[in-house]
Amino acid sequence: MNLQPLKIPSGWTVEWNLLTETDPTEETIHEFTGSLLLVNSSTRLKAIDVCWQPEAAINGAYQLQVILLLPKFNSITNTMEYEGIWEAPELEFTTQNRQELVEKLNDLLFTLKPYIDTRILLKPGVVDEPNESLRQDLLANGLTKEVIANIMASNHKKLQELILDHKDISKEIVEELLQRGAGKGVKNKAKQLLSSKAFKRG
Incomplete structure (x- = not known):
């Protein structure tokens, strides 16, 4: 053979x-x-x-x-x-x-294109369990008040950026992240979003 x-x-x-x-x-x-x-x-x-x-x-x-x-x-x-x-x-x-x-x-x-591991990690191959759980809640339930409150309290940059990227993001949430976002990156992204046509019309 x-x-x-x-x-x-x-x-x-x-x-x-x-x-x-x-x-x-x-x-x-x-x-x-x-x-x-x-x-x-x-x-x-x-x-x-x-x-x-x-x-x-x-x-x-x-x-x-x-x-x-x-x-x-x-x-x-x-x-x-x-x-x-x-x-x-x-x-x-x-x-x-x-x-x-x-x-x-x-x-x-x-x-075959590479798979992008979107989990929240502490380091390569080590999952950040509490924050990954919040990411899963966001994926499963969307922008509920509880999900938003938990992610704001986490002060986690990647999680807050995921909120800003969410299709159901509201102007009020963006304004809150502009004021209380986890670092300059999140705040700058919120500022840019508020300047976009979608929110200027609102």
Whole structure:
């Protein structure tokens, strides 16, 4: 059995590769079990997984998933680990044709854009739990009075900038951030927003 040749650019790491040039037949289908290929990129924060589903079923198909990776610092080993968001793939592709799979793989390996980790961090791979919780509240509930009050009390620059970027931002909130914002950056952004056409009309 020969491994399937792939065009893998720098920046990708092959965790394992059991993808061969063998096509599924009644004689070979027993080989099509488990994950056949897993590659990941710590710079793109993405992984590509290929398996055959249902396993060892002649009427199955190759299933490709692009998985987002979240950096997680391990303080015991002093290394960065990466946790896949397997429950929410960024992309899924299914085919019974090996050449179609190879073409898709080779394209994705070169064209996938990096995932931007939007979590609030204390340092790379270490989540700022209280402030990240506030960010999640903002995403889930919008600009409620409670969310705004908590973010104002946090005095956290990034959270306050997220308020200013919110589609439901009001002039009153912008004026409050102009006066009480967490630093010059937030206050300057609030000042610019108040000078914009949207708020001048208001």
